[in-house]
Amino acid sequence: MQLKLPIAAFSTTFLLSLGWGLGCGASSELSFECKDSTQPDQGFASCESGLKHRPEIVACQLALPRPGIDCGGGFDPSGCNTDSDCTEAPNGYCVSGQVCYCTYACKTDADCADGQLCECRGSVSACVPAAGCKVDADCPGSICATHLTECGGTGYSCVTDADDCTTNADCKQGQQCLYNGSRRYCGVDTCVEGRPFYVDGHIRTAPLEAGASWSDRDVCRHLETLDLTPGVRQLAQDHYLEMAAMEHASVAAFARFTLQLMSLGAPANLVDESQKALADELRHARLAFGIAERLGVARQPAKLDVSHALDDQSPWNILHTTLMEGCIGETIAAARMLEASLLATDSRLSAALAQVAEDETRHATLAWRSVAWLLRRNPELAEPARQLLARTVAAQLAEPAESESMPREVQPHAEQLGVLSDARGRLVAHEALRHIVRPTANALFSRLSAAGPVQAATV
Numbered sequence: 001m002q003l004k005l006p007i008a009a010f011s012t013t014f015l016l017s018l019g020w021g022l023g024c025g026a027s028s029e030l031s032f033e034c035k036d037s038t039q040p041d042q043g044f045a046s047c048e049s050g051l052k053h054r055p056e057i058v059a060c061q062l063a064l065p066r067p068g069i070d071c072g073g074g075f076d077p078s079g080c081n082t083d084s085d086c087t088e089a090p091n092g093y094c095v096s097g098q099v100c101y102c103t104y105a106c107k108t109d110a111d112c113a114d115g116q117l118c119e120c121r122g123s124v125s126a127c128v129p130a131a132g133c134k135v136d137a138d139c140p141g142s143i144c145a146t147h148l149t150e151c152g153g154t155g156y157s158c159v160t161d162a163d164d165c166t167t168n169a170d171c172k173q174g175q176q177c178l179y180n181g182s183r184r185y186c187g188v189d190t191c192v193e194g195r196p197f198y199v200d201g202h203i204r205t206a207p208l209e210a211g212a213s214w215s216d217r218d219v220c221r222h223l224e225t226l227d228l229t230p231g232v233r234q235l236a237q238d239h240y241l242e243m244a245a246m247e248h249a250s251v252a253a254f255a256r257f258t259l260q261l262m263s264l265g266a267p268a269n270l271v272d273e274s275q276k277a278l279a280d281e282l283r284h285a286r287l288a289f290g291i292a293e294r295l296g297v298a299r300q301p302a303k304l305d306v307s308h309a310l311d312d313q314s315p316w317n318i319l320h321t322t323l324m325e326g327c328i329g330e331t332i333a334a335a336r337m338l339e340a341s342l343l344a345t346d347s348r349l350s351a352a353l354a355q356v357a358e359d360e361t362r363h364a365t366l367a368w369r370s371v372a373w374l375l376r377r378n379p380e381l382a383e384p385a386r387q388l389l390a391r392t393v394a395a396q397l398a399e400p401a402e403s404e405s406m407p408r409e410v411q412p413h414a415e416q417l418g419v420l421s422d423a424r425g426r427l428v429a430h431e432a433l434r435h436i437v438r439p440t441a442n443a444l445f446s447r448l449s450a451a452g453p454v455q456a457a458t459v
């Protein structure tokens with residue numbers, strides 16, 4: 001006998017109405033409706049909202065090499081103009097854009113690392129992170145759908161009741177639907193403001209709650225009297241709260257970095273500078289929470305999830321974290337903050353942001369010096385480090401431009417408050433990658449090769 005009662009949905013509604021949450025194991029009762037899904041193409045389909053999901057697992061139908069691909073005009077760090085130039089592994093193809101580089105397609109999930117799935121993309125494909133699911137059947141009552149992570153990354157995870165959104169359309173203007181490693185939420189992809197706190201490849205920040213315990217009470221009091229339109233005020237509030245959450249997480253990043261340096265036997269000057277940087281980040285967080293409060297929204301950080309933050313403390317993992325958080329993350333953050341300070345028309349706000357930019361620059365150089373020290377101690381890690389930097393820089397430069405989330409009419413007013421538009425933030429990041437990260441990396445590796453067994457090669 002088949003009941004007419006939609007028991008799963010009823011059960012969910014019932015438990016939620018009690019306000020007790022779904023409880024242990026009850027998440028399998030989740031009901032998510034993917035309206036008007038398209039027919040699967042190579043295992044992938046899209047809901048009416050545009051959300052891509054995976055109803056079935058089938059092998060990708062690659063069509064390589066593709067005719068008509070010629071990347072002769074772009075910067076070419078790995079020597080590809082056409083798909084046929086990518087021969088280091090099977091199914092190579094040349095990603096063309098501002099930067100051309102080889103990548104290697106997968107046919108099935110077995111071709112990808114643990115925790116990844118093979119996403120078919122027409123005639124090509126790529127391995128992408130899979131957080132807890134690889135197909136819809138892994139998500140009872142729901143779907144295994146794509147998500148956007150900070151800094152433009154993508155991956156797949158179950159849509160759950162804990163999610164605030166599934167696509168950008170669920171968020172208010174200026175925000176995106178982002179995944180933080182456990183749930184989807186509406187936020188501003190600031191990407192790198194201060195040192196990002198990476199755990200398991202995701203940037204972690206604390207959720208915010210009402211309160212002003214972290215606000216610097218003396219900062220920019222005059223901002224309270226600014227005459228702002230509601231749209232500009234909202235954008236500026238969101239921006240400074242995102243900055244505050246990132247700076248707050250940077251305190252944890254430097255607390256961890258101090259421990260990492262000590263675990264490696266680092267000299268006292270590096271440990272001392274890490275501790276001073278932690279104090280800087282605390283000040284930046286209080287500044288940003290303070291500015292947000294002056295702009296009309298008083299928030300403070302709730303609990304920061306630090307679980308697994310110290311799980312892997314091998315020299316390679318510490319090096320990897322320092323390269324991503326410090327050498328790339330803080331270098332771009334410093335450049336963006338400097339741009340923001342120059343855009344801000346209010347002299348006191350501009351001076352406060354300029355001080356942050358100066359601090360972030362010092363933190364970025366600390367990261368590069370720490371990496372140099374670490375590579376002198378572990379020269380066998382130099383080539384993997386060079387490859388990681390080359391790959392990351394190339395990938396970030398090649399990311400397609402997303403649509404501008406900041407409405408054009410508020411853009412000049414928001415930028416006067418130090419809030420960068422998406423296009424400006426991206427441009428600053430690209431400039432920092434091209435003109436700071438890449439030359440610094442090349443100088444580092446040429447110094448290392450002059451001093452020892454490390455091979456000279458460029459990033």
Ligand SMILES: [Fe+2]
Nearest residue numbers: 194247281284
């Ligand atoms: Fe900072």
Ligand SMILES: [Fe+2]
Nearest residue numbers: 194195360363
């Ligand atoms: Fe920093």
